[in-house]
Amino acid sequence: MLFEKSVISGIEVKNRIIRSATHDGIADKDGAPNEKLIAKYERLAKGGVGCIITGYAAVSKNGVSPYPDMLKIYDDSVIERFKALADAVHSHGTPVVLQLAHCGRQTSSKKIGEQKVAPSNVLHTFYPDKAKELTDGEIREIIDDFISAAIRAEKAGFDAVQLHGGHGYILHDFLSPYGNRRTDSWGGSLEKRCKAVELIIKGIKEKTNLPVWIKLSADDNRKGGMNIASSVKICKRLEAAGCDAIEVSCGTVQDGMNTMRSKLLPMDAVFKYREPCASFPDVLKKIALPAANLINPLIKQPSPLENFNVENAALIKRNVSIPVIVVGGIHKVDDMQSILELGKADFVSMCRPFICEPDLVNKFMNGQQQAKCIKCNYCGLVIEKEATRCLYGKVKI
Numbered sequence: 177m178l179f180e181k182s183v184i185s186g187i188e189v190k191n192r193i194i195r196s197a198t199h200d201g202i203a204d205k206d207g208a209p210n211e212k213l214i215a216k217y218e219r220l221a222k223g224g225v226g227c228i229i230t231g232y233a234a235v236s237k238n239g240v241s242p243y244p245d246m247l248k249i250y251d252d253s254v255i256e257r258f259k260a261l262a263d264a265v266h267s268h269g270t271p272v273v274l275q276l277a278h279c280g281r282q283t284s285s286k287k288i289g290e291q292k293v294a295p296s297n298v299l300h301t302f303y304p305d306k307a308k309e310l311t312d313g314e315i316r317e318i319i320d321d322f323i324s325a326a327i328r329a330e331k332a333g334f335d336a337v338q339l340h341g342g343h344g345y346i347l348h349d350f351l352s353p354y355g356n357r358r359t360d361s362w363g364g365s366l367e368k369r370c371k372a373v374e375l376i377i378k379g380i381k382e383k384t385n386l387p388v389w390i391k392l393s394a395d396d397n398r399k400g401g402m403n404i405a406s407s408v409k410i411c412k413r414l415e416a417a418g419c420d421a422i423e424v425s426c427g428t429v430q431d432g433m434n435t436m437r438s439k440l441l442p443m444d445a446v447f448k449y450r451e452p453c454a455s456f457p458d459v460l461k462k463i464a465l466p467a468a469n470l471i472n473p474l475i476k477q478p479s480p481l482e483n484f485n486v487e488n489a490a491l492i493k494r495n496v497s498i499p500v501i502v503v504g505g506i507h508k509v510d511d512m513q514s515i516l517e518l519g520k521a522d523f524v525s526m527c528r529p530f531i532c533e534p535d536l537v538n539k540f541m542n543g544q545q546q547a548k549c550i551k552c553n554y555c556g557l558v559i560e561k562e563a564t565r566c567l568y569g570k571v572k573i
């Protein structure tokens with residue numbers, strides 16, 4: 177079943193293993209894919225994966241990531257270069273889905289050159305500058321930006337778009353009572369919190385023929401935020417609005433290592449890539465890093481480390497009839513097979529294992545039983561300053 181051809185929202189896939197969205201940090205300055213990025217995607221496509229979801233692409237200028245060189249699709253001038261990427265992936269018989277995002281509160285005003293925006297001004301501990309609460313008109317502009325981005329994705333030949341509705345980005349902030357404290361027609365009840373995402377889905381379906389997927393943090397670990405009970409209701413509403421597939425994740429960037437879990441914080445990477453530690457003078461780092469390493473084992477990390485969204489995915493799957501994809505700490509063939517056989521999800525997806533081994537699915541088909549990635553999360557920190565890569569064992573200060 178795992179390695180058999182299948183269909184998801186009308187798209188033929190090579191098998192039931194999907195590459196979950198992964199920011200690469202090597203796009204051109206205008207956000208378009210370049211030769212280096214295309215070569216990276218070709219390596220993945222050749223490596224046997226069933227379907228690739230791209231790294232997140234910003235739909236608006238004020239929705240850009242604080243990380244360097246993300247994809248951006250808010251201008252028609254980039255369509256041809258996105259088409260080159262889609263064509264290259266297709267040439268290996270692999271479908272490719274463009275992930276669309278607006279970073280909302282999870283960016284810095286300095287990076288985007290204007291005050292960042294969000295449904296509500298809720299303090300973000302990693303990006304503490306104040307967000308401007310969106311007006312009704314500005315919310316409608318962002319909805320239009322998502323729809324225009326999907327139109328560009330269709331022109332570029334992508335097989336579907338995936339809305340980034342999780343991990344604390346703007347759509348998550350609309351859906352979650354933690355990020356959405358509004359009392360107008362965009363917040364308050366669950367119905368009103370869903371309105372922006374529903375309008376985006378309906379708008380894309382009206383203006384394109386693309387399937388629309390969404391990635392959600394079914395449990396966002398924020399006080400008063402989204403939990404599995406509200407997420408099931410949200411998923412039913414999004415299905416009714418026309419959503420074609422749901423990928424189940426968890427957490428927010430503010431959560432640290434919940435979305436992508438590791439046993440320990442990669443402290444040497446923290447001191448190299450994460451502010452303010454990265455800017456400490458060397459002399460301070462020499463004292464602070466050994467001290468941080470000493471207390472590291474005492475810092476409680478989210479658990480379990482493996483298959484951590486599977487039960488939430490199973491609950492969602494029981495309540496919707498569209499395909500459900502599950503991501504998060506999945507790295508063993510046996511686990512993938514049992515997730516599918518027990519009907520807990522229709523597809524499994526992975527991020528970090530493919531950073532480490534782009535040809536992982538071919539290796540699985542040749543008998544390798546689990547991914548080599550040790551979930552150390554160095555890659556999750558390197559992206560704050562440099563291009564994404566597997567850095568296990570390579571970080572030195």
Ligand SMILES: Cc1cc2nc3c(=O)[nH]c(=O)nc-3n(C[C@H](O)[C@H](O)[C@H](O)COP(=O)(O)O)c2cc1C
Nearest residue numbers: 196197198199231232436504505526527528555556
């Ligand atoms: C380097 C890196 C980049 C990521 N970029 C994205 C992204 O662009 N969009 C997204 O939805 N999730 C992103 N994620 C989260 C992953 O897609 C995934 O949800 C998470 O890592 C858990 O899956 P895993 O255990 O298979 O790594 C990223 C994670 C890492 C480590």
Ligand code: SF4
Nearest residue numbers: 549552553555566567
């Ligand atoms: S740095 Fe490499 S081994 Fe560590 S989590 Fe990332 S991909 Fe896995």
